[in-house]
Amino acid sequence: MNNPAPTHHDVTQSLVIVSGMSGSGKSVALKTFEDLGFYCVDNLPAELLSDFVRSTMRADGTPEKLAVGIDIRSRSDLANLPEWLSAVGKLGLDPKLVFFDARDEVLLKRYADTRRRHPLSHLGLSLADAISLEKQVLKPLRTLADVVIDTSTLNVHQLRRQVITEFGLSSDSTLSLLFESFAYRRGVPPDADFVFDARGLTNPHWNAELRPLSGRDQAVRDFLETQSEAPEYAAQVAAFLDTWLPRMQSDTRSYVTIAFGCSGGRHRSVYLAERLAEHAREKGWPEVAVHHRELD
Template identity: 65%
Template structure:
């Protein structure tokens, strides 16, 4: 008889701008209980609190930022304490080359968390590497995201981190705007531009396909529901065939003009349909919203 699966704590850390937030959002989509910016010395108390409050969380993830990692030399001690509580743990370190980080910060115009007191961005990155070196040295998995875009990161987290309960192929439902081009990694692309556009309703224009008012509007349109039914039938027929070929993931993309209303609605609607039929590892990504 095999031993019972122990609950799992995933510690997500690494360089700022390397994809930690994307990783936590992906794990959250996989029903992992997530929290960010937890002081590292509180790891054992966090696990004890969540596991003991009746929520029966078998999978947790915490994000550790360079600003709250007060005594990294004691990380093994705190992880050992987590293990003594009956948890397995996995430390995942996100890394990115310096030149890529510099470009990402330039593109987003965000401040580095250590760029205080006039510290140049390149120097802040170097200081962060130095401070996080003890974590990288003991990481169970180091993930280099230098050549990855956001949805490639989500795929990598889903397939490489492994949360222990997802069975079968992972599905990523993505929305996008045609005016910004097709997603590079889409396996199937469905064009929603022929559907009625909520953009022309002034009440709905500032909203997105994730908002209730837009969902209700599109739920009531028979043309949209015919489109949904056809896509559902297509996926129900073909996804199992790809899964039988031992594919580990499949990306289904929906495009519309602006990537805010119809495509987002369809991605969320089809993802919910798959989850309601018992499929695990179903993710969503909205390129123009995130």
């Protein structure tokens, strides 16, 4: 008797290769896969793919749900990716390659807005030339991709929802929450529904040991939580959100962005966004994303 063919659900939950253009939203996608229960690794040398998959196999030989970022940063010859995917197939997995893309003018604007450096900037190229070269190098991967997602017109919420719809289980009526940090000197995020000003809290920037860190780091969290004002602030915001977010959930509203701002967008706002996102998950909200505009 023949074994039944694997279902779409079986395949997509084995191994997802996340690739695409820098600035197209790959980091948001990987974070979303992590929230869906995938074990995620970014910037894995592509020739190590089968070794990595083998090392994560469970004792009974079944695979973990894996999402692996492979893109222009890889020092491997990406033209050999079909060979490496074939090696993974011999381990009993059917990998799915998802390629994220965006129009050139959109990528240029995103880099200008975030002031990030392109991975190919070390070659001395202009941003436009770096994007053009990256597109040329990644063309074989785009051609090979099982799914191509153009993020040119998608915000963080919409990108996250598309990944969840494709690879997870999501109710259409679920409210997607985005907790975002930002620096006031670069403006308030235009799509923010709620904005909370953290500039009144003690600033870790003036502590030389904490200055190079961010609100993601435990040392910064510990510092802020020894100041009674920060936990009190977080508790008051949490109480507000617990009261009003459930009332915003409806068939006509899918996304809510809660933004926290401070002077540099590195310490206080990041701490609050992370802490309130944790609180939202503890409260049972199924779709919670975090975006640090000045860090990501």
